[in-house]
Amino acid sequence: MTVEPIRWRGDRLELLDQRLLPETLSYVTCRSAEEVAQAIRDMVVRGAPAIGCAAAFGVVLSKGGFEVLAKSRPTAVNLFWALERMGRAKDLEAEAKAIYEEDIAANRALGEFGAELIPNRARIMTHCNTGALATAGHGTALGIVRSSKGKKVTVIACETRPYLQGARLTAWECMQEGIPCTLITDSMAGHLMSRGEVDVVVVGADRIAANGDVANKIGTYALAVLAQRHGVPFYVAAPLSTFDPAITDGSQIPIEERPGDEVTGYRKTRWAPKGVQVRNPAFDVTPAELVTGIICEKGVVLRPDRDGIRKLLAS
Numbered sequence: 276m277t278v279e280p281i282r283w284r285g286d287r288l289e290l291l292d293q294r295l296l297p298e299t300l301s302y303v304t305c306r307s308a309e310e311v312a313q314a315i316r317d318m319v320v321r322g323a324p325a326i327g328c329a330a331a332f333g334v335v336l337s338k339g340g341f342e343v344l345a346k347s348r349p350t351a352v353n354l355f356w357a358l359e360r361m362g363r364a365k366d367l368e369a370e371a372k373a374i375y376e377e378d379i380a381a382n383r384a385l386g387e388f389g390a391e392l393i394p395n396r397a398r399i400m401t402h403c404n405t406g407a408l409a410t411a412g413h414g415t416a417l418g419i420v421r422s423s424k425g426k427k428v429t430v431i432a433c434e435t436r437p438y439l440q441g442a443r444l445t446a447w448e449c450m451q452e453g454i455p456c457t458l459i460t461d462s463m464a465g466h467l468m469s470r471g472e473v474d475v476v477v478v479g480a481d482r483i484a485a486n487g488d489v490a491n492k493i494g495t496y497a498l499a500v501l502a503q504r505h506g507v508p509f510y511v512a513a514p515l516s517t518f519d520p521a522i523t524d525g526s527q528i529p530i531e532e533r534p535g536d537e538v539t540g541y542r543k544t545r546w547a548p549k550g551v552q553v554r555n556p557a558f559d560v561t562p563a564e565l566v567t568g569i570i571c572e573k574g575v576v577l578r579p580d581r582d583g584i585r586k587l588l589a590s
């Protein structure tokens with residue numbers, strides 16, 4: 276594994292500070308659930324499975340702290356899934372370690388299933404960051420890219436406005452691993468698809484509803500619509516910890532609204548007029564009908580719907 280976003284040290288949790296990437300590699304140390312919750316809120320650690328793992332270790336640090344951790348971010352269900360598991364556990368440290376190890380194993384397994392769907396020399400478009408940084412390791416959508424390396428695939432990374440996870444994190448991870456990667460702004464995706472320059476789109480997920488609707492990073496829905504228009508397969512890669520069968524469809528998924536200053540500028544630079552009204556929903560919902568298949572550690576659900584998801588979760 277090349278990057279270690281989450282390091283458990285027995286009495287403390289070290290989180291690679293993803294706000295500073297790609298320029299600086301440094302770790303933030305957390306010694307309580309409150310500090311882990313703060314790190315999740317501040318985007319030190321982000322990505323659905325990584326948030327779940329970090330929260331689990333947060334519970335170990337404070338022998339509790341469920342409430343503060345549950346309030347840190349609302350959309351990725353992995354956080355609540357991990358807290359629920361920790362709530363049932365007798366040995367907290369063993370359970371948190373298991374959540375972490377199982378996430379890596381799930382990503383490797385779904386990577387293999389996904390790789391079977393990827394053609395030789397495929398130009399794979401992806402969005403946000405779904406790599407080792409967003410998980411305990413290997414990655415989901417980017418894990419499929421990793422597992423497909425032998426096929427000489429290339430990546431087209433959408434920069435992912437406004438937080439730039441694609442530009443800062445995915446492009447960096449690909450370069451670290453020697454995976455050929457081309458960075459584009461989000462608005463270039465349709466143009467490239469219309470020219471036949473994209474063979475497949477693979478993205479991750481933050482929450483998948485019982486009917487197969489998928490919440491993922493803002494901009495994913497637009498990519499799915501474009502992919503359908505241009506006959507490009509659109510796959511979603513996510514471990515079972517991202518499924519939320521209690522939510523009947525995507526309209527019920529809570530969508531995080533983030534601070535406006537992420538839209539009006541970046542770090543110290545501001546480009547929008549002071550006082551302008553801003554919206555900043557951090558996620559959107561892609562209806563199941565636009566999804567070619569959902570890839571998880573148990574296999575692939577093609578053309579996902581309520582029935583397909585129910586059978587997958589019961590298997």
Ligand code: MRU
Pocket residue numbers: 321322323324351402403404405406409410414415416440478479480481491492493557
């Ligand atoms: O706001 P973020 O960076 O936490 O959003 C991350 C995403 O939307 C990812 O695509 C998703 O969590 C899947 S990561 C394996």
